[in-house]
Amino acid sequence: MTTPTPSRWLPLLMAISIFMQMLDATILNTALPTIAADLGVSPLNMQSAVISYALTVALLIPASGYLADRFGTKKTFIIALVVFMLGSLLCAVSTNLPMLVGARIIQGMGGAIIMPVPRLAILKVYEKERLITAINYAVTPALIGPILGPLVGGYLVQYASWHWIFLINIPFGILGILFAIPIMPDVYGKITRFDTGGFLLIAGMATGLTLALEIAPHGEPVAAALLFLLALAGGIAYLRHTRRCDYPLFPISLILVRTFRIGLAGNLVSRLGIGAMPFLLPLFYQLALSYDASSAGWMMVPTVVGTIIAKPFTKAVIARYGYRRITITNTQLLGLMMMAVALPPPGTPAWVWVVLLFITGFGNSLQFTAMNTLAIADLRPDQNSAGNSLLAVNQQLATGFGIAIGALLLKTLSLPAVSHGDLYIAFRYTFAAVGLITFTSSAVFARLHSQDGERLLEGNSHPGK
Structure with a gap:
């Protein structure tokens, strides 16, 4: 089969799909207290609406390549957008928490496909010398989505209704379909048996x-x-x-690669704490500090800004100090910064949390880049596809597990606090606990050798989050 001529607008299609995914992944957290009040449940029981989406995306990531190869990239992408929009509509009309969780699962079924399929199409139809430019252009929304998500979610909840945080996906989905029909190449691949x-x-x-x-x-x-x-x-x-x-699905030979095994384990354990923070912080601002939804959204921005500002410096810092030293030291500092969020007493000026969260975001960027590139450093070419897929699944699962652990800690610690009318103390202990989890994950990276990852630093790797 002749490879289709790539459209110059194909990266834009990937950008739209990434933006939808990133917006949807971050827009809900700020709205959780309002949704909980409308559905008649405690805000501390709303984590299932977030976890169900992350878990579904994680589990279906490995199937995206198989579906695209079997049914073609265009049909797979368009159907995924339709499923995503259907899930969004069902979320908006949900009248109870179980219905919302079910709708989020449907939404996740589409969300798991809409991001990797355009990337796969670009990899198949673009010449190698144009790949980096195309991918870099397409992933820019990945930096914008996490900023807009909490802000848009906060303002929609405060000045419209929570239903619009899901309905906003529908015009983006329609736009994606309209672009996909003329732009997305219908590329098929070699069909292999799915495990x-x-x-x-x-x-x-x-x-x-x-x-x-x-x-x-x-x-x-x-x-x-x-x-x-x-x-x-x-x-x-x-x-x-x-x-x-x-x-x-994932060959056992992957975990026999020492750096991949350590990178995977470190990713999982450190993200248990890191992944809990975007869920806990909006609840903290609104339930413990009595911020309105839009103010809580603004307070989520410093972390993302820190992440973006750190991006240009990550490779130089890793090259200067090496993977082992960076992953150990940075993981410990991240854990300490997360625990530091628990220290300020009630009435502390907002700028104190802004500074703490900006530094945390800076550390997150360095951490994600180091962990992700280290994990694939020593994989053979024939292991790259399965290794990257397992790494992506691991990241999504770690985020879901982190939210579950954060919610578990908060609910357990809030039982005595609620009786005294003081959720603030429960949040402080929870931040200290998730920070400690991240801090102790540095023990995983202590198993690295000082020369691990040197080959990547000699070349031109392009690490991602």
């Missing part, structure tokens, strides 16, 4: 662990323990499955 058994085992493992964290604070320790054991059994079963399967 359905491995997929189901991983999905069961991740779902079981998430549910265990969800029900633990509701007085169901036996059920939570059983779910945890089932998740553990699913993980063991998957390892055995990979030895028998000729086309495993």
Whole structure:
């Protein structure tokens, strides 16, 4: 089959899809207290609406390439947009929390596909010398979305209604379809067998662990323990499955690569704390500090600004100090900064949190770049695709687990605090706990050798978040 001539507007299509994904991933957190009040539930029980989306995206990422190869990039992308818009509409008309969670799962089914498929199309139809320019242009919205998400969410909730944080996706989805029809090349790939058994085992493992964290604070320790054991059994079963399967979803050979194994584990553990913060902070501002939704949205901006400003310096800093020293020291500093959020007493000026969160965002940028590039440093070319896919799944799962752990800690610690009418103390202890989780994850990176990652620093790597 002849490779289609690439449209110069294809990166714009990828930019729209990334913007939709990033906006949707960040717009909800600021609106959680308002949605909770409308649905008649506690804001401390709203984490399932966030986790369900992250978990669905994580589990379906490995299927995106298979679907695009089998059904073509154009049809797969357009159908994914339709599913995403349908999920958004169902979210907007939800009248209770279970309905909202179900709608978020449908939304996540589309969201998992709309970002990787345009990227796959660009990789297949663009010449190598044009790839970097095209990808860099397309990923710019990834930096804008996290800034606009909390702000747009806050203002829509305060001056319109929470339903619009989901309805706003529909015009973007329609725009994406209108662009996709003439622009998106309908590229097919070599169809390989999909590891359905491995997929189901991983999905069961991740779902079981998430549910265990969800029900633990509701007085169901036996059920939570059983779910945890089932998740553990699913993980063991998957390892055995990979030895028998000729086309495993994630080959066991990946975790035999030492730097990949350490990078993957460090990614997971450190993001348990980091991933909890975007969920906890809007609740903290609105429930403990009595900020309105738009002000809470503005208070989320410093972290993202710090992340963006750090981007140009990350490679030079890593080259100066090396991967081992950076990942250990920066992880510890990040943990300390997250714990420092718990220190200011009530009535502290807002600029104190602005400074703390800006520094945290700067550290996040350095951390993500170091962890992600280190993980793929020693993979063979034939391992790159599966390795990158597993890394992406790991990041999404870690974010979901981080939110679940943050919510678990907050609900557990808020029980005595609520009786005294003081959620502020519960949040302080929760920030200290998630910061400690991130701090202790530096022990994972201590297993690195001082020369690990040097090959990347000699070349021209283009690390991402």
